[in-house]
Amino acid sequence: MGKVEQREAEIALAQERERIRPDDLGAVLATRNQVERKAMRKGRLRRFLGDIRTMFDMLRDYWNGSYRAVPWYSIAAIAGALLYIFNPLDMVPDLILTFGLVDDAAVTAACLRMVSGDLDAYRRWRAGRKATETKPAP
Template sequence: MAVFNERKAEGQLTAEAKKIRPENLEALLAKQRAIEDKVKGSGKLNRFKSDIKLMFDMIRDYWNGSYRDVPWKSIAAIAGALVYVLNPLDLIPDLLIGIGFLDDAGVVALCLKLVETDLFRYAAWKEQQREVTDSHPTN
């Protein structure tokens, strides 16, 4: 079996991202719990737990229109990575004990590398929104 490397991760991520359309985001958001459960159950993916939550938050805010300061290609890359994680029969089937999540982790890591600036910008925006909400509580 060939070793999974960054080039293969890039190929898988690009292929998934190209399939993503804005109308796919709602269905992906509905699968958040399944993806988060899969991540928790995998040693290789578990380190990305908080990043994946942030990715879902950004997709949700993009989808509902509250945050649009991000290029579509970043949203498509994030959605593509999450769809890839959900697929149990991807390049390295998840059922292969010890290595089954290696490709998933590689695709998520590459995605994070590619959209890092957009995620940092989103996290700062989200924190600012939280501060505004906290300083103006509703009665």
């Protein structure tokens, strides 16, 4: 990914992040199957499929209140990136020069750079939670 595309992806993500409100999370979660199918089909996006699934899991756990150890900024960035992937017009039609050519994978990569620490913390939390759920009772 070139510097220009990276910067455009960061701008596109920032625009999406600013639009996200807490009430939007249910609608974002409803796009999961379509986003995952799109990620499986698109070569550059396919490498992020595991991260996309983790982002959806984190949004779900944030939305239902079971995981709140993450700033709203990160939740909004994740929701914005997932909506960007979901939208067939990529929020900015490809006919518009510069921003219209930003790829879903570039926006996803920009999001992952922004929230990697929060996703890592979530993965640790989830792993710990699964470990306690599978412990045999004394």
